[in-house]
Amino acid sequence: MSKVVFITGASSGIGKSIGEFLHQKGYKVYGTSRNPKTVIGSLFPLVALDVRNAESIKSAVNQVIAEAGAIDVLVNNAGVGITGPIEEIPADEIRNNFEVNFIGPIEVMKAVLPQMRAQKSGLIINITSIAGYMGLPYRGVYSASKGALELVSEAIRMEVKGFGINVTTVAPGDFATNIAAGRYHAPLVTGSAYEVPYGNTLKTMNEHVDTGSDPAEMAEAVYAIMQAGKPKVHYRVGAFMQKFSIVLKKILPDKVYEKMLMNHYKL
Template structure:
């Protein structure tokens, strides 16, 4: 049996890199992507290709490269994305648009480009890496929550649209994991005359949560489990018990009670 051919966007660091290394160790043929290929001249874990999820042409080039080498792409993992924090009122609209462009439109571009190849083969698996933050509107992370929540819903619809083609599509929502996303995310500046004086304190809590987060190998192992599942579910969660339990609480608690829990967590 041939090993799976896997394409991971955002494969040069963080969850993408960890997942790529783990899947390679299991005998899969992994291709990762990065916007800046020249920054990784000695990257030897698996094959890296240049790809910007905001650029259709670079997407098509990368997919065509893999198809010419392998003849197929069995698994697409939409992992590339960016973080953003700040009061919604004070966050520049262009930064909001940029986040949606990477976190929602980027995966959409990837799926629109790869689905014709998967339909032709009559099979394929797409795993969209979302976030537990996408299940709830988090203070000062509302834009990030919105991008990931949108991708969750898009995936639900696309699963039904493509189920007759032998293609499986699922969401994997991680909690906080120890990656470099905090260093790379856009932070709205803490303004001295801002009415949102509590933003700076909340930002510290957000960063503390990331610094105390778990090993992304847990996400990689969950991806491997999904790849080997006969009929993947529509949604998967991976994170601490409380992170996963928060999604359950969101479903069962009255809105005001759940909101109070978040306000207490962020000391607002």
């Protein structure tokens, strides 16, 4: 029987690319969307799920198990971007970002783990971000939520290994998706102390997404991980310099690395 793959946030972008690729490889794919009825032409079934709502998560997971009889692979992909000066981002937006990017993926893992434990097998792939390895200016909240998911993945990986369940993370760099359109942007405030530097950084970030890599690269990376007998703790996918920036952070003095980032964002 084909393995069952459950992908959150699969109506567009990276999640959709992963779902289509795995569908074409013969996997039984279920994706999720907050509003599946508005999605036209999906190659695989979409189940209603809002990662901020525990009942929504439980209902979606139970539906897939009832229909398919298993969940072999969870791809925790649903996420949302956020930009702005820390000082000017409303607390409610910070909470929402952590609800979607950090607490939501944890709740989805909690919902699928009993089934995987009963199967004595399973693979959880948490989609994080290269931004989660460093505090990026005007993306600090996003960096923090994705970095938190990296760390909690390391912990739960050790907790569930004895049940035959593997957990890993995949950190993408900049990919050409619609994340920039969907992220929360703290408004550029005329006369704000951050008006010019934030405006310049925002322009640079959007250019990086517009010229980013093909999401198909992430789909191929996820497929390769699924074929691995013993997945690594972390994977990174993206342009060479984006991946190399993680290495540089480990070897460069903190202030040198900080200066490099500030030059990159023209600060």
